[in-house]
Amino acid sequence: MAGIKLGHKGSKGYLTSLHKTEVIEGLKNKEYWDFDERVTYLEREFGVSYKSKQSYYELLSLAKIIWKKTQKINPKSEPELVKERGNKLTIF
Template sequence: MIDCDNKKINNLQLPQKDIEKERAALESFIKSDRTVRELKRAIAVRMAIKGKLYHEISKIWRVSKIFIGYWKKQFKTKGIAGIRLGHKGSKGALTSLHKTEVIEGLKNKEYWDFDEGVTYLEREFGVSHKSKQSYYELLSLAKIVWKKTQKIHPKSEPELVKKEGIN
């Protein structure tokens, strides 16, 4: 629980009943499973609310005074939502259902030509990746090795090893 008197926390300029609610929400937020960035923001805000000086908080957390003021203001205006990370990552090109369908299809087929796989994704799901890495990740999820292979391992034939100079 935040150990502060109402004068200090009221520098948030909230009605009395909202102060208690926000204090409890902040404590709950800090105790929950948060990212390091969110936790740093929340603890810096809590310290500022408790009356700790910005330059002390700045030294402890190695953040700027502007950082502290900014996140305190975000908390004041938006509550806990203001401290949360805003960026949630980009939306994948394939839905999880479609991705599962593609992976199962990859597993069920004996041989895939890379271009055939690209065409399949475009035709069936309207997905075209800019980078080959996205296709490689699908193959990896399907546990398919896409590296070039040889029919016979050269190390299994000692004469070929000597001839090729393979160690």
């Protein structure tokens, strides 16, 4: 059994569980989230600066916040097909 145990315990997180809970609650209570604002907040309040943006995205995910960069046009749309369908619609 001694040979099966792993000696690696993982790395210590930058945020304590209490701080992580505070950050997540703060995210849930805001209506608008600015990424750079969150980065600055974590640096100022907790002295945490992640190398990868993925760590910030994981905090958003833990807060159950879905984000996606908006697009001006639908990349899957076919303008000619949309125009053709528009011409076929009739109003009763």
